[in-house]
Amino acid sequence: AQKITQTQPGMFVQEKEAVTLDCTYDTSDQSYGLFWYKQPSSGEMIFLIYQGSYDEQNATEGRYSLNFQKARKSANLVISASQLGDSAMYFCAMRRPPGNTPLVFGKGTRLSVIA
Amino acid sequence: GAVVSQHPSWVICKSGTSVKIECRSLDFQATTMFWYRQFPKQSLMLMATSNEGSKATYEQGVEKDKFLINHASLTLSTLTVTSAHPEDSSFYICSASRQGSAGELFFGEGSRLTVL
Numbered sequence: 001a002q003k004i005t006q007t008q009p010g011m012f013v014q015e016k017e018a019v020t021l022d023c024t025y026d027t028s029d030q031s032y033g034l035f036w037y038k039q040p041s042s043g044e045m046i047f048l049i050y051q052g053s054y055d056e057q058n059a060t061e062g063r064y065s066l067n068f069q070k071a072r073k074s075a076n077l078v079i080s081a082s083q084l085g086d087s088a089m090y091f092c093a094m095r096r097p098p099g100n101t102p103l104v105f106g107k108g109t110r111l112s113v114i115a
Numbered sequence: 116g117a118v119v120s121q122h123p124s125w126v127i128c129k130s131g132t133s134v135k136i137e138c139r140s141l142d143f144q145a146t147t148m149f150w151y152r153q154f155p156k157q158s159l160m161l162m163a164t165s166n167e168g169s170k171a172t173y174e175q176g177v178e179k180d181k182f183l184i185n186h187a188s189l190t191l192s193t194l195t196v197t198s199a200h201p202e203d204s205s206f207y208i209c210s211a212s213r214q215g216s217a218g219e220l221f222f223g224e225g226s227r228l229t230v231l
Contacts, residue, residue: 042224043227100166102220105159108158
């Protein structure tokens with residue numbers, strides 16, 4: 001079974017600063033994908049970044065980067081130059097290789113960006 | 116990017132009635148869609164996997180007779196909450212994957228159900 005653990009229920013960050021949201025995972029699969037989604041108060045799920053288990057380089061998407069440490073089974077999200085609009089819930093998730101498999105989510109971290 | 120549309124966004128109904136929620140993939144075909152449920156301040160919990168042309172696969176603890184899922188075409192899956200009760204009040208959100216993408220799921224806007 002796959003399991004995602006996010007140990008930070010809430011985080012605060014000053015505007016323009018960087019912040020790291022922690023995520024660890026557990027799986028017996030050799031091939032898997034790791035994802036981060038943002039959920040603002042409106043409820044929509046916004047895809048941020050993806051890391052494949054065989055990718056050697058850490059994924060980056062604009063201000064988002066994923067610090068992937070396979071041996072530690074961690075996939076932390078780093079948001080650089082935080083903006084007020086970054087305030088939201090952030091979910092780490094994983095999935096078996098693309099196909100008819102669902103995402104398994106962690107409990108989420110609520111990020112609040114302070115002006 | 117791929118778009119998944121969900122309707123209605125909000126629904127309020129009386130206890131005992133049934134409510135249907137639609138999930139459409141607008142610009143791609145989705146042989147599989149997933150239905151999640153989210154209680155306030157909690158994570159998304161998978162309810163069922165909806166497969167086009169076949170019966171849905173329900174997660175343990177989800178009543179298949181209460182949450183009817185129909186995936187009649189490659190672009191439409193529906194979730195019907197039958198004989199709704201106040202404890203069914205929740206945020207329901209569907210998702211689908213598209214071939215050729217990185218593997219991320221595309222989510223609908225979600226449907227907030229309130230049962231009075």
